[in-house]
Amino acid sequence: MKRSLIGRVWPNVVAVILFIGLVFPVYWMIATAFKPTGDIISEDPVWIPFDVTFEHFKTAVDADHFGRMVINSITVTVLAVVFALVIGLLSAFALARMRFKGRRGFIIGFMLAQMAPWEVMVIAIYMIVRDADMLNSLVPLTLFYMVMILPFTLLTLRGFVAAVPKELEESAMVDGCTRMQAFRRVILPLLAPGLMSTSLFGFITAWNEFPIALLLNKDGEAKTLPAWLPSFQTVYGDDWGATMAASTIFAIPILLLFVFLQRRAVAGLTDGAVKG
């Protein structure tokens, strides 16, 4: 099909404008984090940071309990994702491979659980954790995050398990493997990409979780990064350099993970979407 010059040019122009609009906030965060304060509070914005400074990162890292909060965030996120993967894989296997009464009900139950309005349940969660005397502990956070990402993990993995041909498993069992061995040696290696993409989304959810962490873990020592970031902004007020440095530190792991794994993960997710 022939298109006029204008017809060929305008999509590219729009794409460039959109690209700038989409990327600018992320660019501005990183650029501000590296700019000397004089360049941040200037009447005309300094678009490209030629003078690079690490002083804002130092301010952020020197904030009270910063190291502790990084460790808290990593601990809670990694444990929640690992537990969800293990528990989810067991259920995914049952739902994808076995026929039993109530199977449909379980799947629908988990689909509904996936839509649970956690943001609205924080008060009830707070009262439960308070009565159990577990405020400012990482255990409740880990458990709630695990359950938060479990339905998605389980339903996605179900698709991946279903996509592994049953014959592979059966032939392994004919060759003398038990069902467990067949699972470990045949299915599990084939599930690796699925496990990776599922854990990416679980990781993002747990790393970002804000309302529950905000209410349950108020002590500096027990805070996680997302609950700390807005309070850091309040405390440091107009120190935008430090605030952007803190945001950058918080965002970089996810940005890197996402940009590098995205193609694989999204491809994996669509593979996994094949229903079992």
Next chain:
Amino acid sequence: MTVQTERPPSGPTDVAKSDGGNSQGPRRPRARAGALAPYLLLLPAVAATVVFLGWPLVNNGILSFQNLNMRQVILHLTEWNGFDNYKEVLSSEDFWRVTGRSIAFTAINVVLIMVLGTLIGLLLARLGSKMRVLLLFGLVLAWAMPVVASTTVYQWLFAQRYGVVNWVLAKAGWSSMADYDWMGGQYSTFFVIITLIVWQSIPFVAINLYAATTTIPKELYEAASLDGANAWKQFTSVTLPFMRPFLYATTFLEVIWVFKAFVQVYTINQGGPDRLTEILPVYAYIEGAGNQHYGMGSAIAMLTIVILLLLTAYHLRIVLKQEEDEL
């Protein structure tokens, strides 16, 4: 399962006997153990979900029937007050105002996200491969940005002093915007929040829609253009029917996500100024945890869940029915 297979033959027979007496050798109990296997595999996930999701939900219901303020919480008192919380919430003007605001907020966001996301998805399909990769990269970057980090970045972009947005607007000739306080007014705060939410939600719609357009058979477009259909006609008669299920499903997801957008609204201005940008989840949080009217907050939370269910009921029914047919 391995355990059952390797059990000595005497074991299972005993089990079968105690279970009703009609033992027919070791085959039956093995089959029974096999029948139990899926439930055992599901047990950890179901138990965890019931304890950590089901119980808070039930507890939320229980709390909503209690008079639970700071005093009762500190002294660990349980004071039941029936439907008083609900009566008070439902008869308060605030609640209905916040409800209307939440619904309007959700509608505006979802319409913007779906329309712009669809347009960008279609644009992706039309671009050359280099430009497409560029735009996809931008979309993925915005998508990946953690929500809390983006809110602080948007606060900085829209900052009253030294904020880029005010500088650009002033340079563009709108000089009264030079020191504009975005967080000072209801609509301007909402403008920032909506920009933020639309910016971070578009990539999901655009990328998935683009992926879906690649599955439309080319022959359909050829046939349509042979029939003399112009671009618009091709869009409405080929693209749209193909996209319809996808668009329904995505709209449904976006309604849920935007309706619950606690993080963006709360972190950008704590529902201010003067509680004018509170949407239902933020209202429940501030009444309950902020003002320490926990019982009241729980009642608002329950009503919020009911409203969300009502908003999504139509689609939820379709999804569940589809799922049932497929299983």
